[in-house]
Amino acid sequence: MQTIIEPFRIKMTEALPITRRSDREKNLAAAGHNVFLLDADAVTIDLLTDSGTGAMSDRQWAAMLEGDESYAGSRSWRRFEKTVREITNFRHIFPTHQGRAAERILAATRLRTGDIVPNNGHFDTTRANIEYVGARAINLPSPESQDLYSETRFKGNMDVAALERLLAREGRRRIPFCMITVTNNTGGGQPVSLDNMRRVKRVLDKHGVPLIIDACRFAENAFFIKEHEAGYSETSLLDIAREMFSLADGATMSAKKDGLANIGGFLACNDDSWAVDFRNLLILTEGFPTYGGLAGRDLEAIAVGLMEALEADYQRYRHATVEYVAAALVARGAPIVRPAGGHAIFLDAAAFCPHLTASDFPGVGLVNALFVEGGVRAVELGSVMFGTRAPDGAEIAAPHELVRLAFPRRVYTQSHFDYVIEVIDQVFRARASIPAYRIVEQAPFLRHFTARFMPL
Incomplete structure (x- = not known):
């Protein structure tokens, strides 16, 4: 068959928060424009990480x-x-x-x-x-x-x-x-x-x-x-x-x-x-x-x-899900890392936001735009997470400005990912409106977890 189905059936459900754009804007501002600091109840589709977020069998x-x-x-x-x-x-x-x-x-x-x-x-x-x-x-x-x-x-x-x-x-x-x-x-x-x-x-x-x-x-x-x-x-x-x-x-x-x-x-x-x-x-x-x-x-x-995790049918379904989303985004012209990875879609934030430089933190801007547009939480893997400091304290940009949408294991269905594709497509169409950001507060290690930002 052409359709690769989830190799499981659902025995219990958990309600998703369906939010309004005005509430998402308010919640993001209160979190210092850092999606790590959002309450999970404010997030509709949570692709922040695949770490510990899966559904057990x-x-x-x-x-x-x-x-x-x-x-x-x-x-x-x-x-x-x-x-x-x-x-x-x-x-x-x-x-x-x-x-x-x-x-x-x-x-x-x-x-x-x-x-x-x-x-x-x-x-x-x-x-x-x-x-x-x-x-x-x-x-x-x-x-x-x-x-x-x-x-x-x-x-x-x-x-x-x-x-x-x-x-x-x-x-x-x-x-x-x-x-x-x-x-x-x-x-x-x-x-x-x-x-x-x-x-x-x-x-x-x-x-x-x-x-x-x-x-x-x-x-x-x-x-x-x-x-x-x-x-x-x-x-x-x-x-x-x-x-x-x-x-x-x-x-x-x-x-x-x-x-x-x-x-x-x-x-x-x-x-x-x-x-x-x-x-x-x-x-x-x-x-x-x-x-x-x-x-x-x-x-x-x-x-x-x-x-x-070593069952072939499970891995086949998981990889097919990531590839399904990747193919849909490529067809819409969205710049993503190819071929699709094993656990996530990685958007190229630098190509997504060509009007922004690395010092403008385009990954942060893109992550915030995805949340405001559709309540989708992703994570920046760019110069906030992987940037370094010169001896004089100047920021040294990361090699790439990426945004990761990590897929929790056995949690979301195809319709959820169709929704994510629509959200990314909408943000891509309006990408010129994504602003630059500056850091206003940060920790000495792993600053991306708790930093606060200001849009310019």
Whole structure:
């Protein structure tokens, strides 16, 4: 059949707020023109993030009723550990309350001031945790990723030649580990090929540098490999995931993405001495190592969700949904990152708003216009989130000015996305009216979460 249906049926509904334009304008102004500061009740279609916003399955809800809330060594922990090990085969596994907790433990125990961490694309919390301890986060995206509109596959790859140059220049002493993010959220949700991961691993092994996978969307990445990398069309998503993790020395994971859960994550590694450091800091800040800040019911939900994310029918539907929206927007002339990513549509805000410069924060303007037009909440991935500062304090623009519309898992139907397409089309037609913005209040780290803006 031509129509790819949702591989589930709905057993419970939640009312959506249907709002008026005047109320949306008032709410946005009260939030300092930062959609992060809006009450969720003011949002009709919430595409701010796919992190922890998905709908759990009946199997997950049933598993939660079996949650063992024992403080240490619970049955839920054993099920969680068994599932994570079945997928990753890592020796040491530590649950955490979410992915950024795993990143913080990794950075705090392995990095010192002046260290360097290369990545195909550090996302916001990864970069912030690295910089918080005085290290530097360096992105080495593939050259193909610079062309936002090419249909080249695996644009999320790391630039292996650039990695070799960096290692030759800085050496093992300055680079305690390298990361690779699957899929590459910073670069438009683009996947990483197994071939690229193998080549990265060979270069790192020559220099004795460990590889850490940021595995938030490992199952979506596995689906891309199955669909588009030669030799994997008949391989199960589970086996592809196992091959991906076999190339790594450790991983951080937000289970709020491909764990299909509303909270949770893990940190994993093979090195015994690393594990001692991880365990000691986890006990200090997260909890006992067999619960890591999570309730037993959460461990149960993640154990089920990780396997559900590797079901081919689910991934086929999810990717088809993103591609459906992407094709409709391309047909209307809206500039988006191509090919479609695994979890989101990424609008090119710079091309969307050619009358604005990077210092005008076109992504903020576009995000606000989408909310005012139709109550759709998206997020800026441009110079507010990824911009840096020169030594004199001047703003340095991000490489791209993007706006991400992240699709919560198993939440919205085709009619919801048809509505989103209409909203984007309306904003695109009136794009010349999108104003510039200035920051009037910001935090030193992760400023996009709490900054306040003023339209000019």
